[in-house]
Amino acid sequence: MPTYKAPLRDMRYVMYDLLDAPGVLATIPAHAGIDAATMDAVLEEAAKFAEQVVFPLNQVGDREGCTYHGDGVVTAPPGFKEAYKRFGADGWPALSCDPRWGGQGLPVLLNNRLYEMMNSASQAWLMYSGLSHSAYECLVEIGTPEQQALYLPKLVSGEWSGTMCLTEPHCGTDLGLMKTKAEPLGDGSYALTGTKIFISAGEHDCADNILHLVLARLPGAPAGTKGISLFLVPKFLPAADGSIGERNAIKAASIEHKMGIHGNATCVMNLDGARGFLMGQEHRGMPAMFIMMNSARLGVGMQGLGLAEAAHQNAANYARERRQGRSLKGPQSPDAAADSILVHPDVRRLLLTSKAYTEGGRALTCWVALLTDLERGHPDAEVRKDAEELIALLTPVVKAFITDNAFATTNHCVEVLGGHGYITEWGLEQFVRDARIDTIYEGTNGVQAMDLLGRKVLADGGARLRRFGGRVQDFLAQARGDAAMAEFVGPLGALLRDVAAVAGEVGVRAQADPDEVGAAATPFLRLVGHLAYAWLWARMAQLALAKPDDAFHQGKLATARFYYARLLPETAMLLAQVRSGPDSLMAMAPEAI
């Protein structure tokens, strides 16, 4: 049986020692009163919920899955509904929401740690409320005052959940192909007709009502993405006082049978003249939906991180107990029949890779969450703008770099257990299957890479990348004088120069051949991911060098050294791939592939 213990020690270290979160939050009026003791209390309660209430459901959800009962009725696995209700009753969905809508107004940073823990405990379970939070953010930004008053308190309390309905059978990445129609009914509402597929938590029995955020076309709308509008389509049409009314004509036609996240209902949703309400402006559905998608993309990064953490813990615990073979240096435990498998360098390679990526991911996501707090609440417009630009740059990195690494590391963790890793009872194979979807949905990682290189870097002439590079340069400037930091400063400085250089090279070559961007995108995203992790690991190493007698910090230093020695060299290959251009990819005739 797998186990899970929330990594509170590491969370505190990142928030307090590495990022000085209390100091940063003190500059934001809404969070000025929050100290480490308050944050600790929240984390400890969240940890109990994740460990004791949610984690025991993870294997049940995988085994039992969801059930389609016909006529649009779907139930979640045993125990999911009760845990969902308790999550709401205990106030967790409200944690970082605006007190105006019933929220607790706590920092996004804390909400992120909550999400990491719940994703470690059960990604499939968290998805019933995770998307509600993204719907909340979209409504806060573009909902009418009436929509906000009616729906936000219900989302914040968790009584109602949210979905995002984009995908159709013929239209996934290319949303411009969308066919679902919205006809005005003459009373300010619309009748929506069409079929959406792969809708996460599209139907279930956990919440009392479900708010579907649906993309559709108005009559006469321009072709492509410029003709798409966003609609709010409730499962039950509520009265003005929020009481539940008539059943709307949006129903689950079936649920998908899939590789992982069996506990989450992935639904085909039929809209048969369902009544919907415009959100934002006509034909401006894509920018509106991007509010939800950006939030959800950061959320998917947290899914990968949560799974990687859970897998690492179980693999490390197993490795500490398992004895096989002898050290190449000779027996290390001569009294035992065999040595611990931790004497084998290759087992350490697997575990340290997963540790370095997981703890690096925690540092990155904590920093991005703090930036979000600054973006939302700092009194200085320049600080808000700076945070906004950095978040825009790093959102595809959080989504894709973390989830690619999470799939690789959950796989590594299976390997650590040998054949036992492949056996269901140990739980490791479920982490791999669950992690697999994270690289695909919310825009595949290939699409994230195009977003990063095309929209976030080349389209602004590299301004956002330079902004991030400025942070790295500031660190290098203060660390350069310290001889003990030379092993980190040299490679980090070189990578910073290389990333800026290849971005410029691709920009120039793309003027002659646009395929340069598509060919460079995925290795480029990994380069930026490595730049971010290398910066954070160097900062962690610097803290550790000042604490030579502290075992926890020395563990950080050893992991930083492993990262620089064993993972960062991937950047040499990535640079070569970026520079190789599109020819080797595009030369082959389609029928030969």
Ligand SMILES: Cc1cc2nc3c(=O)[nH]c(=O)nc-3n(C[C@H](O)[C@H](O)[C@H](O)COP(=O)(O)OP(=O)(O)OC[C@H]3O[C@@H](n4cnc5c(N)ncnc54)[C@H](O)[C@@H]3O)c2cc1C
């Ligand atoms: C379990 C699950 C849950 C999901 N939940 C939701 C949900 O809640 N709501 C929702 O609306 N959707 C949901 N989806 C759909 C998901 O977001 C899409 O599957 C995903 O965006 C990819 O679309 P597609 O499957 O149509 O693949 P396609 O778009 O057909 O892509 C196929 C391949 O081509 C690549 N590709 C396509 N276009 C480009 C391009 N322009 N440039 C480079 N590469 C490209 C892709 O990267 C991919 O490798 C879910 C899917 C699954 C499996």
